[in-house]
Amino acid sequence: xxxxxxxxxxxxxxxxxxxxxxxxxxxxxxxxxxxxxxxxxxxxxxxxxxxxxxxxxxxxxxxxxxxxxxxxxxxxxxxxxxxxxxxxxxxxxxxxxxxxxxxxxxxxxxxxxxxxxxxxxxxxxxxxxxxxxxxxxxxxxxxxxxxxxxxxxxxxxxxxxxxxxxxxxxxxxxxxxxxxxxxxxxxxxxxxxxxxxxxxxxxxxxxxxxxxxxx
Numbered sequence: 001x002x003x004x005x006x007x008x009x010x011x012x013x014x015x016x017x018x019x020x021x022x023x024x025x026x027x028x029x030x031x032x033x034x035x036x037x038x039x040x041x042x043x044x045x046x047x048x049x050x051x052x053x054x055x056x057x058x059x060x061x062x063x064x065x066x067x068x069x070x071x072x073x074x075x076x077x078x079x080x081x082x083x084x085x086x087x088x089x090x091x092x093x094x095x096x097x098x099x100x101x102x103x104x105x106x107x108x109x110x111x112x113x114x115x116x117x118x119x120x121x122x123x124x125x126x127x128x129x130x131x132x133x134x135x136x137x138x139x140x141x142x143x144x145x146x147x148x149x150x151x152x153x154x155x156x157x158x159x160x161x162x163x164x165x166x167x168x169x170x171x172x173x174x175x176x177x178x179x180x181x182x183x184x185x186x187x188x189x190x191x192x193x194x195x196x197x198x199x200x201x202x203x204x205x206x207x208x209x210x211x212x213x214x215x
Contacts, residue, residue, distance in 0.1 A: 001025040006210055008039075012137065027210040029203075034067060035097065040171045041071040042202035045079075047195040048127055051167045058082045060125035060162070062118045062154055063179055064145075065093035068131040068171060073101035073112065080108035086121035087114075088148045118152050125162040129169040130154050130179045146178070155181035167191045 001007075001024050009017050010031035021028040030038050048057060058081070061072050065087045073093060076083035077100075085093065092098075092114060105112055115121050122128055133149045134142050159168065168180075168188035176182045185192065 006207065006214070027214050029206060029210070032067065035070055035094070036074070037067045037071050037171070038074070039203055039206065040068065040199065041075050042206065043195055043198040044072075044129065044169055044171070045075060046198045046202050047169060047191065048167075050194065050198075051191060052126055055126065056081055057126040058124060059084070059127040059129065060118075060121040061085045061129050062121060062158075063087065063130045063149065063152055064133055064135070065091050066131060066135055068129075069093045070097045072129070073097060074104070076112060077101035077104035077110045078108055080105075080110045082111040082113075084113045084115060084121040084125070086116065086118040086152070088152060089116050091148065118154075118158055119161055122154075122158055122161045125166055127167055127169060128154060128159060128162050131171055132173070132175055133179050134175075149179070153177075153179060153181060154184055156183055159184055169195050172196055 004026060006027040006029060007020070007024060008029040008031040009020060011017060012034050014033040014035040017028060017030050017033055030036055059072065059076065061069055061083065065085065069085055069087070070093055072083055072085070098114070101112060104110070113121070133145050138145065154168065159166070168184060168191060170180060170192050172192070174180055174185055176185050
């Protein structure tokens with residue numbers, strides 16, 4: 001803390017960041033943990049605002065109930081928009097995080113649905129998003145995961161169920177042919193790369209805000 005003004009940490013266990021923050025005298029930013037990826041969601045939300053303006057969006061998240069799904073749960077439950085999460089059975093978000101989101105939703109008015117059918121999740125959505133099926137540290141599970149996630153690829157057939165002006169977001173890196181088809185990635189590359197650029201702007205905003213409010 002004596003050598004810097006703030007710290008960003010990317011780690012595995014979320015408890016690592018909580019412990020570090022407890023003993024830090026400067027702000028600590030969660031760059032990514034196994035449970036959450038909040039700085040990415042700031043970029044995603046900024047991109048969503050740019051494309052959807054003041055519209056109250058319906059967001060469909062397809063894939064693994066991982067840190068991205070958890071972060072979408074927190075964002076939707078606090079801002080009050082509709083979120084549908086479709087995962088294979090056994091890959092749902094953590095119950096505690098889901099329950100926290102449902103409690104926040106009672107205040108914000110958010111509508112949150114957990115599904116095992118990607119088609120039902122995407123139907124009529126304004127925003128469709130996904131993440132890799134195999135996160136860091138899960139490489140040994142690759143073959144099982146590829147089998148379990150069959151049918152959860154965001155391809156044209158699935159994307160056609162969303163609204164005609166729906167956007168597609170991906171936090172990258174994307175594995176084309178797995179969680180997203182080549183066709184959909186290329187068709188929505190502008191949104192995806194705007195989203196990637198917005199990581200820079202969103203994180204600058206976080207640092208400016210923390211600098212003004214620290215202490």
